[in-house]
Amino acid sequence: MSSRKVLVLDRVGALCSELRALELQDWDFLEVSSLDAARRALGSSEASVGLVVFDSVSSWGEREVEALISLHDIEWIAILGEGLLRTRAFPAGILRQFHDFHSMPIDRERLQFSLGHAYGKVRFCTRDSEVPHVSGRYGMTGSSPRMLQLYRQLEKVVTVDAPVLIGGESGSGKELVAHAIHQHSARGRGPFIAMNCGAIASSLIHSELFGYERGAFTGANQRKVGNIEAASGGVLFLDEIGDLPLDLQASFLRFLQEKVITRVGSTERVKVDVRVIAATHVDLARAVLEGKFRQDLYYRLNVLHLHVPPLRERKEDIPRLADAIFADNRHQKSSQVKGFSSEAIRAMVDHPWPGNVRELINRVQQAMIMSEHKLITAADLGLSVADAATAAPTLEELRSSIEREVIETSLRRHRNNVSETARQLGISRVTLYRMIDRLKIIL
């Protein structure tokens, strides 16, 4: 068994040698003599338990100790100098923050038990955040009704070979869906070639797609296989297909119809077997109406249509997604960060996520590195606490809902007789009518 690390905060520096003399097996003691050194050590070591030695009343500032031990997700045990508890000046309240306390001289058996118990508690409480959460299918996280619908559609799409058009807002997971189709279809062993039509200069798209022969134009020093040919036997994924220039749409349509390409500078016709998956964040049907996209190409690409829902339409997936992102990135986080506060989760569920899952990933990654808390806060995620506050009902809302419940029950009991209901509730008829009106109760 590897040794379990214990941080010992002791200004005098006598405890560590005493502990080592006790020969407690499997425990590794790391000694520091200042609060600053303790903070640094906690940032870099994997200690699960900390001991703080209080040997005189003035040894540590109460507030500073409290700040230190609330910062990290480790359990703390206080070691008190002999007779210290009996002195009135010792701030005994601080012991509430500790897992346990011991008085000098140390009882070996009891300390061993106490350390083991504290260590076990830390492991138990942090276990969840270390296990990657798998909830979803096709390499995607999510079990909301919208995602279940997408999985059902994918089940059908992977069994056939027709072109697919994937719609959905930016960052919602269109490329992930394209990968899923590739991996789970008969073409899974073939290549997956992705090309973003919006990111390539329009003058280059043709040769990127179809390739060219040596000497086809100035600078063509050697033959280049185009993306269509490179995807042979697999999938060609065309992201932002709406950005394909109109003249190229005609050439691409010809390829889709004939399954044959001609490299630039060549007359040879090469037969290519690829499945085309295209994605767009713009409404292609509207682009057709506006004359920006060829209708015939639209129909060729849109044989099978999938829509990836925006994150705000599958809010129930957000906590799971955030946990999965946390688990994926746990190797590059600030050491004390152990998970999300409930306030952070509420703020995430409430945020509208214009950048969808990609925005969620960015915010969580940033918070995992920059947070100075054990549990990531809404502010760490750059989300306003006001966002979080709107999720919880206000006192006024709670009061209204209780009043509505009580009045409706009483009205039912008295068959909507307002006089009897008012009498039972101990209010006047006028007050009851006002409340019925304010609470929008239907008689």
Ligand SMILES: Nc1ncnc2c1ncn2[C@@H]1O[C@H](COP(=O)(O)OP(=O)(O)OP(=O)(O)O)[C@@H](O)[C@H]1O
């Ligand atoms: N359901 C999901 N589960 C897990 N990760 C997801 C999910 N959806 C999206 N992601 C992740 O979110 C990020 C953005 O996804 P992706 O690139 O597929 O989005 P996109 O719709 O293609 O975005 P864009 O329109 O900007 O190209 C990726 O890192 C992807 O792995």
Ligand SMILES: [Mg+2]
């Ligand atoms: Mg994309």
